[in-house]
């Protein structure tokens with residue numbers, strides 16, 4: 001199978017760099033084809049702006065979704081964006097790997113999403129009407145593909161537990177897992193999180209990489225997170241509210257897990 005790792009750490013000799021190398025070795029040894037988009041090494045442009053749309057008329061007010069749509073539809077995207085889209089289409093599974101920075105992904109990775117997930121490609125697809133709100137949340141360009149986050153965090157696991165001061169990791173990752181990955185159709189696996197990452201030693205590193213290997217072995221068989229699909233009857237149309245009676249006993253973001 002084809003696997004794309006999108007790697008967002010500036011230092012190849014970091015813990016993240018070591019985990020990335022381990023993933024490449026493990027996946028390759030298992031017979032997969034692996035590509036790495038190493039965003040810092042590629043000098044990835046992190047900001048979405050007018051330079052992304054060279055075919056737009058000079059001096060015209062920049063309307064980003066429209067410009068994104070036109071560039072995607074007419075093949076006028078910048079080559080770096082088009083290449084990442086090709087890689088995504090090639091992949092059967094995509095791994096986003098990053099250190100948790102300010103409770104989210106590093107800016108360079110967010111910028112990769114903003115630029116690569118173009119209108120007409122990853123959003124704004126399918127029928128938009130009173131009956132239907134497009135192909136998203138379980139449908140879309142990446143339907144049938146798998147995605148997983150591999151991340152490291154300085155904080156303790158307890159700090160990210162249900163009553164932990166940072167808030168549950170599952171909630172913090174919701175915008176990425178549900179909003180960025182499930183939205184354009186990926187089946188999203190539970191994340192692989194290394195807590196207390198700065199307190200590492202050889203023994204811990206061995207245990208962590210063994211666990212990571214086990215997760216990678218199950219990349220194509222593990223049950224994905226059961227996020228509710230938009231177009232399968234759980235939501236009222238067109239308000240897109242979860243129907244009364246569903247999600248009993250759950251609140252907040254958990255409502256969207258079946």
Ligand code: FAD
Nearest residue numbers: 014015016018099100101102103152153154155197200205
């Ligand atoms: P590194 O610093 O490279 O390494 C961590 C440890 O692993 C070191 O002790 C290193 O010696 C060891 N190590 C590296 N490679 C190996 C190897 N091959 N074998 C054995 N040991 C090894 N944390 C949070 O929890 N929440 C936040 O919101 C948050 N925000 C942050 C914001 C910023 C801007 C920054 C810089 C940090 C933030 N942190 C936060 C901490 C951050 O998540 C961790 O510093 C990061 O995850 C550590 O990963 P790294 O790859 O950079 O580790």
